[in-house]
Amino acid sequence: MAGMTQKDLDLVNRRMASVTGHFTPSAESGGISMSNCSGRLNDSYHRVHGEVPGFIPEWKQVPDETGKPYTDIIYEKAVGEGIAKITINRPERRNAFRPHTVKELMRAFNDARDDTTIGVIIFTGKGTQAFCSGGDQSFRGKNGYSDYDDFGRLNVLDLQVQIRRLPKPVIAMVAGYAVGGGHVLHMVCDMTIAADNAVFGQTGPKVGSFDAGYGASVMDRLIGPKKAREMWFMARFYTAAEADKMGLINKVVPLEHLEEETIKWCREIMRNSPMAIRVLKSALNAVDDGHSGLQQIAGDGTLLFYGTEEGAEGKNSYLQHRKPDFSKFPRLP
Numbered sequence: 001m002a003g004m005t006q007k008d009l010d011l012v013n014r015r016m017a018s019v020t021g022h023f024t025p026s027a028e029s030g031g032i033s034m035s036n037c038s039g040r041l042n043d044s045y046h047r048v049h050g051e052v053p054g055f056i057p058e059w060k061q062v063p064d065e066t067g068k069p070y071t072d073i074i075y076e077k078a079v080g081e082g083i084a085k086i087t088i089n090r091p092e093r094r095n096a097f098r099p100h101t102v103k104e105l106m107r108a109f110n111d112a113r114d115d116t117t118i119g120v121i122i123f124t125g126k127g128t129q130a131f132c133s134g135g136d137q138s139f140r141g142k143n144g145y146s147d148y149d150d151f152g153r154l155n156v157l158d159l160q161v162q163i164r165r166l167p168k169p170v171i172a173m174v175a176g177y178a179v180g181g182g183h184v185l186h187m188v189c190d191m192t193i194a195a196d197n198a199v200f201g202q203t204g205p206k207v208g209s210f211d212a213g214y215g216a217s218v219m220d221r222l223i224g225p226k227k228a229r230e231m232w233f234m235a236r237f238y239t240a241a242e243a244d245k246m247g248l249i250n251k252v253v254p255l256e257h258l259e260e261e262t263i264k265w266c267r268e269i270m271r272n273s274p275m276a277i278r279v280l281k282s283a284l285n286a287v288d289d290g291h292s293g294l295q296q297i298a299g300d301g302t303l304l305f306y307g308t309e310e311g312a313e314g315k316n317s318y319l320q321h322r323k324p325d326f327s328k329f330p331r332l333p
């Protein structure tokens, strides 16, 4: 790309679009997505994809695995789109989570992971006042949060790991407050689209809590060591515009366009190779996640290898009680 100007880059992208019907302008050129471009390119794009700009999909609610409705969350899939949406449904508590909420979230994320028709997951909160305000303080005890059981737990940490390792992109769709443990949840998502009323921040040092795990390390990666210290030590709140400037989120849109914009991003991802996205997510987390990150990307390697003739020869020879013949497979440079 040496010597290439932004204009050149956009020209290349436009040429690609004439082949793929898909143009993603750079952030520097305004970051306008295909469906709000005007003119010939827009028309040809919609001819190819048959997409109506601004169209919100038909959501179908999914019950839990026993067929009962969830109580603390809403789990939906967009008919024929490959998009799942998981919503924390405790708006009267600003979508604070209790252990039961987290258990339901984990079951829904698990289902979205295992459903091979799902390629991207939206994670959000009910209503416009909050994405999530963290752990429900009224359930907080001496050893974590407890609701139906007598013992406390911090099971949101398991949810964070689950989102991080889920081999499909998870997009946080944030309206209102994303604070405390709710802020950590948006940070562990792959991308964040925020409404212009969104507010971001950590409250831990004010309410006697802290997340010294992903809450600290992922934040440090996202906004850098100085800003991360500011955010944690001062426990200030930041507007969506400030969060955007810090690199904490991907895009800010007017509240009324939040879902429409998020769906656009999902559809754009859905047009791309699922395996490429899977491996890229593993790769982008690998260094930070240490052995676990290595295991994730190595697992992707094994998964791909199983699909090759060379991999199958090993299995077949074992099942056929013969010596494997790997002689025909090249030892690639």
Ligand SMILES: CC(C)(COP(=O)(O)OP(=O)(O)OC[C@H]1O[C@@H](n2cnc3c(N)ncnc32)[C@H](O)[C@@H]1OP(=O)(O)O)[C@@H](O)C(=O)NCCC(=O)NCCSC(=O)CCC(=O)c1ccccc1C(=O)O
Residues within 6 Å of the ligand: 092, 093, 094, 096, 129, 130, 133, 134, 135, 136, 137, 138, 154, 156, 157, 177, 179, 180, 181, 182, 184, 203, 204, 207, 209, 210, 211, 212, 215
């Ligand atoms: C979010 C607010 C700034 C919103 O303010 P506002 O719009 O004025 O609404 P309120 O009137 O304050 O709230 C309405 C209603 O909701 C109740 N509520 C809101 N948030 C919570 C909450 N987190 N817990 C319980 N209840 C909540 C509020 O009391 C009101 O109820 P009423 O009955 O009407 O009075 C503001 O609400 C606010 O600041 N909320 C608290 C934010 C907060 O401090 N959250 C907890 C941070 S600590 C945490 O999340 C730890 C989580 C954790 O599990 C963890 C632990 C260790 C390691 C890692 C983690 C991890 O999360 O990863």
